[in-house]
Amino acid sequence: MPSPPDARFATEAALRHIMLDYRQMTEFVKEPFLVARADGIRFWDVHGKEYLDGLAGIFTVNVGYNNPRVLQAVTDQLRTLPFNPPMHGTNPRAVELAGLLAEVTPGDLNTARLVDSGSEANEAAFKLARQYHRQTGNPGKFKILSRYLSYHGATAATMSAGGVGYRKTLYEPAAIGHLHTYPPYCYRCPYEKTYPACDVFCARTLRQLIEWEDPRSIAALIVEPISNTGGIITPPPEYLPTLRQLCDEFNILLIFDEVITGFGRTGHLFAAHTFAVTPDILCCGKGMSSGYAPLAAAMVSDKVAQTFWGAPGTEFAHGHTYAGNPVAAAAGLASVREIVERKLPENARAMGAYLVRQLEATLRPLGLVGDIRGKGLMIGVELVADPATKRPFAPEVQIGLRIGKRALANGLLLRFDPHWLAFGPPLIVTEADLDQMVAVLELSIREVLREL
Numbered sequence: 001m002p003s004p005p006d007a008r009f010a011t012e013a014a015l016r017h018i019m020l021d022y023r024q025m026t027e028f029v030k031e032p033f034l035v036a037r038a039d040g041i042r043f044w045d046v047h048g049k050e051y052l053d054g055l056a057g058i059f060t061v062n063v064g065y066n067n068p069r070v071l072q073a074v075t076d077q078l079r080t081l082p083f084n085p086p087m088h089g090t091n092p093r094a095v096e097l098a099g100l101l102a103e104v105t106p107g108d109l110n111t112a113r114l115v116d117s118g119s120e121a122n123e124a125a126f127k128l129a130r131q132y133h134r135q136t137g138n139p140g141k142f143k144i145l146s147r148y149l150s151y152h153g154a155t156a157a158t159m160s161a162g163g164v165g166y167r168k169t170l171y172e173p174a175a176i177g178h179l180h181t182y183p184p185y186c187y188r189c190p191y192e193k194t195y196p197a198c199d200v201f202c203a204r205t206l207r208q209l210i211e212w213e214d215p216r217s218i219a220a221l222i223v224e225p226i227s228n229t230g231g232i233i234t235p236p237p238e239y240l241p242t243l244r245q246l247c248d249e250f251n252i253l254l255i256f257d258e259v260i261t262g263f264g265r266t267g268h269l270f271a272a273h274t275f276a277v278t279p280d281i282l283c284c285g286k287g288m289s290s291g292y293a294p295l296a297a298a299m300v301s302d303k304v305a306q307t308f309w310g311a312p313g314t315e316f317a318h319g320h321t322y323a324g325n326p327v328a329a330a331a332g333l334a335s336v337r338e339i340v341e342r343k344l345p346e347n348a349r350a351m352g353a354y355l356v357r358q359l360e361a362t363l364r365p366l367g368l369v370g371d372i373r374g375k376g377l378m379i380g381v382e383l384v385a386d387p388a389t390k391r392p393f394a395p396e397v398q399i400g401l402r403i404g405k406r407a408l409a410n411g412l413l414l415r416f417d418p419h420w421l422a423f424g425p426p427l428i429v430t431e432a433d434l435d436q437m438v439a440v441l442e443l444s445i446r447e448v449l450r451e452l
């Protein structure tokens with residue numbers, strides 16, 4: 001059989017001209033992975049091999065691939081208006097999308113600052129927070145608090161807010177004014193406490209940090225309600241309400257980075273709903289357009305937004321060529337309406353519960369599952385050498401990477417790290433799809449365990 005035409009791009013010669021994310025290219029060219037087309041929850045590589053997408057690309061394609069409504073909206077918009085002059089005005093779809101976002105986000109998050117990526121949304125949130133304090137008589141408030149093991153983006157300030165050392169050290173010194181605290185990692189509590197006896201010490205201890213640091217210098221606290229990079233770190237119910245109280249007490253803006261958790265992923269439209277806490281700024285991206293176009297937003301509360309609606313000089317001094325782009329906005333409108341009207345958050349809740357049951361039943365007996373955690377269709381599995389003592393695998397085993405790579409070779413895309421792996425499939429998945437995914441994962445784990 002002749003090779004498909006796009007297979008010619010999966011060669012070292014063709015790949016000489018591209019630099020990919022977080023990847024040593026000399027390794028990548030040995031086994032290039034190029035996706036050629038997709039449909040529903042499946043995609044095919046340039047050689048025609050089929051894969052189940054257990055990760056929605058990267059927690060992004062919430063409505064699935066080839067969704068007719070989103071395709072129609074994007075193609076119609078391309079024909080009508082592909083771009084507008086951003087320094088002079090905007091376009092109807094961007095205004096319509098901002099209105100829809102104001103409707104679907106919780107509380108008084110009624111103003112959308114549209115941008116093109118999650119990093120840009122968080123970056124904008126930091127600037128909005130600093131300017132807000134400046135415009136309300138607290139110009140000294142500029143520091144941004146965040147947590148170890150978090151990820152908020154790849155740009156300079158969001159990288160500095162991130163809490164994974166190896167992603168920063170090559171580029172340090174990082175931006176000044178970024179402080180970190182420990183995450184609510186209950187399975188391996190950094191404070192060596194046990195929930196619920198701890199009474200969420202990890203949240204309460206922030207008071208000490210704020211007081212010692214000087215509350216007059218702190219602008220905002222940014223958290224992912226559930227943190228992906230640390231291994232789907234899922235807080236106990238009291239954690240985010242405690243952060244909310246502390247932020248209110250010390251006039252610190254609470255920013256939720258919902259770039260992954262937004263648009264149904266955790267079983268409600270936003271994790272803010274899942275945990276019943278409304279932030280002052282909610283940053284979202286990925287699932288908003290389901291990946292059909294680059295699109296993200298910082299949703300701003302009335303309290304913050306009204307300080308930008310006034311005298312010249314109080315406007316947001318910020319811009320991007322593609323922010324509020326009409327094609328991206330059209331994709332967002334169609335994707336968000338699909339998510340809402342087809343009740344995809346409810347499906348995420350039901351399918352997530354089913355997935356957890358299947359993982360418990362299938363993987364626990366294999367003797368390497370430490371913890372299964374998450375909400376909705378954001379589910380992580382921490383892998384350990386001994387579940388009874390939580391002893392991790394030796395670092396050189398790279399258990400999660402090995403299993404993840406084997407699963408990919410067996411036709412299943414997952415998120416994988418040295419010590420954990422995660423599922424984040426499109427929110428349209430069915431029980432039958434999940435059964436297939438879990439079966440491939442089980443096979444892959446058994447294959448890897450035989451090699452150890």
Ligand SMILES: Cc1ncc(COP(=O)(O)O)c(C=O)c1O
Nearest residue numbers: 117118119151152153224259260
């Ligand atoms: C929680 C979180 N915040 C921010 C970002 C950055 O988004 P982007 O890659 O669209 O810049 C990501 C990306 O994966 C993310 O997971």
